[in-house]
Amino acid sequence: MAEKDTSIRAVERALDVLDCFAPGQLELSLTDISRRINLAMSTTARLVSTLEKRSYLSRSADTQRYTFGPKLAEIGALGFSSVDIRRIALPLMRDLNRLYDEGVSLYVAQGEERICIERVESSRPLRRVINVGDRHPLTRGAAGRVLLAFLPEERQEELLRKDPFTTAEALAELRRSGYAVSLGEREEGVTSIAAPVQDARREVVAALAMSGPSVRFEGPGFDDKTAKVKKFAEAISEALGRREA
Amino acid sequence: MAEKDTSIRAVERALDVLDCFAPGQLELSLTDISRRINLAMSTTARLVSTLEKRSYLSRSADTQRYTFGPKLAEIGALGFSSVDIRRIALPLMRDLNRLYDEGVSLYVAQGEERICIERVESSRPLRRVINVGDRHPLTRGAAGRVLLAFLPEERQEELLRKDPFTTAEALAELRRSGYAVSLGEREEGVTSIAAPVQDARREVVAALAMSGPSVRFEGPGFDDKTAKVKKFAEAISEALGRREA
């Protein structure tokens, strides 16, 4: 990617302000920042004020010094909980895909839906094509049920009331077994196996699913595939920082 | 704090770009962004290019779409590991302070030093005054040893080689007992009790310390104070997301 020379100076300067903050340098005065970025006080004040207005910086009422604002924590958390999950999961998804040459997807919950955030496609001509960005109800499909099963209980009840496609008992069993299976729920002749992915705090942040034509999933190899999906979901969880119990 | 009306438009626009990204909207094209912020394609391209140059955004080579860049994850993590630890810990530090009317501090490690990032002072005239920002060697003092004890082993050995004020055996005992005590190490007549604070991943990210004149710490109440410091350090750890073992 060629680096353009037409960047915007004011924006670079604002980012220079953010770069002033570092471990051990948690709070800085206006003068501190002005000196580090080597700009006039009035210029620095305007930059800092703009970042503060947008909650990227906060100003302490008592010390009048600046720190990172809540917006950065929010963006940081968002960044990690989406893009980095994909990056970390993708190599393992490819490994799973290579084992069986079946489609492997990663889903996250959003509202009443689940969204595919990463996908490794099968090379076989007969395949269930899924695209990154595809959305489906949480109540439908194996990956949906996996995500639904680990939502707060009242949230589960609310969604089940609206679309009683599965039951609280089935979700409890899912939490026990650690995986879900759907046989042609969204598409006739398609089977899907899904398992939960946890982060460092043992929160379920995604569902790993492997799916394909039912003719390839039925029979003696089914238990092996189920075990592998669970194992790879565990591996992704560990890669995300979840420690052994 | 009066909100200034003289913010910098180009900076606001760049932040508008960052605000386009949201859960479920992990990747956006240039056109997506341009439409959301209602600016010309050329203007949007320059804004996005500047953010990409500074690693606040990344551009996917295959899809040509933008996502949050590594810099935001880095800043987000930094923000949480410093300012939010203080905010979360402060109410509990105040509670501990009220129990005994002694000074309560929170330290983090940086390089070969520890830094005081939060402080609740005693109201008594005889007190050991400590300021936010104060730095001391990791090898000295109760809080220093607490932080030192949970560093990687080779890092401990390196620091002990430079300043053999404590021993590997003492650090092992500290890890076992869960607290450290210093009697006049940095200042004659001052006692300090410290315990480790963990985050959601069970990493020791800070040391909670209560200190004051030794005349007030000696005697029958010492064990009670020690137990309380440990208990409050646990409470702070739980508030930071660390689950029960």
Next chain:
DNA sequence: GGCCCCTCTTCCATTTATCGGAACACTGGC
């Protein structure tokens, strides 16, 4: 294969936002 539409890049004349210096207010230390 050609056409159309959309995305994206690059360039440049114009506009105005951005800039920093200056003046001033405020605060803490001596």
Next chain:
DNA sequence: GCCAGTGTTCCGATAAATGGAAGAGGGGCC
């Protein structure tokens, strides 16, 4: 009371930022 340092506000000057236009490239459709 004075001084030094921090921070705020204002304004004339100028260069940065802007958006429109032209064009390249790619994908989909016929």
